[in-house]
Amino acid sequence: MSSDNSLSHTRWNCKYHIVFIPKYRRKVIYGKLRKDIGAILRRLCEMKDVEIIEAHAMKDHIHMLVKIPPKLSVSHFMGYLKGKSSLMIHDRHANLKYNHGNRTFWAKGYYVSTVGLNQKTIENYIRNQEAEDRLRDQMTKREYVDPFKDK
Numbered sequence: 001m002s003s004d005n006s007l008s009h010t011r012w013n014c015k016y017h018i019v020f021i022p023k024y025r026r027k028v029i030y031g032k033l034r035k036d037i038g039a040i041l042r043r044l045c046e047m048k049d050v051e052i053i054e055a056h057a058m059k060d061h062i063h064m065l066v067k068i069p070p071k072l073s074v075s076h077f078m079g080y081l082k083g084k085s086s087l088m089i090h091d092r093h094a095n096l097k098y099n100h101g102n103r104t105f106w107a108k109g110y111y112v113s114t115v116g117l118n119q120k121t122i123e124n125y126i127r128n129q130e131a132e133d134r135l136r137d138q139m140t141k142r143e144y145v146d147p148f149k150d151k
Contacts, residue, residue: 005069012070015053015115017122020082021061023107033093037062040088044081048072054123063126065115074112082106 004013034057041064045052051067068077086105115122 005067010070013067014070015065015067015119016074017113017115017126018064018066018074018078018110019061019112020078020110021107023104033089036092037085037089040085040092041081044084044088048077048080050077053119054126056126056129058129063129065119065122065126078110078112082110 004011038055038057041055041062042052045066049069050072052064053067054063054065056063068074082105086103089105090103
């Protein structure tokens with residue numbers, strides 16, 4: 001468990017679970033792009049003194065458990081993170097603008113919840129989410145017959 005941080009005259013421990021998605025939920029996060037996105041997000045967080053406690057790029061969304069200084073609002077941080085990372089992703093992968101329209105990489109909005117005493121639960125959820133999705137994808141996708149429908 002991470003300890004309290006301090007700013008001048010302030011002790012703080014502000015953690016948030018954040019989820020955001022690429023525009024149109026495209027699955028381009030995987031492969032080479034996924035590693036680049038991870039490096040970009042880590043660098044941008046460092047620049048704002050935001051600690052990444054746990055993070056995972058899923059095939060169509062990103063989960064992050066972060067510690068954001070109270071001098072920085074969550075909405076300001078997310079605007080910065082999504083805006084700057086979009087520009088950096090498109091600069092590194094110029095072919096994206098032809099395949100995916102303008103330089104907007106992320107969909108509008110995000111999900112955020114504060115993290116209190118359930119930090120370990122959220123860390124485990126983020127860590128195990130990919131394995132659960134893989135299992136779900138492996139299940140057979142047979143069509144189910146509606147027993148209440150006339151034959």
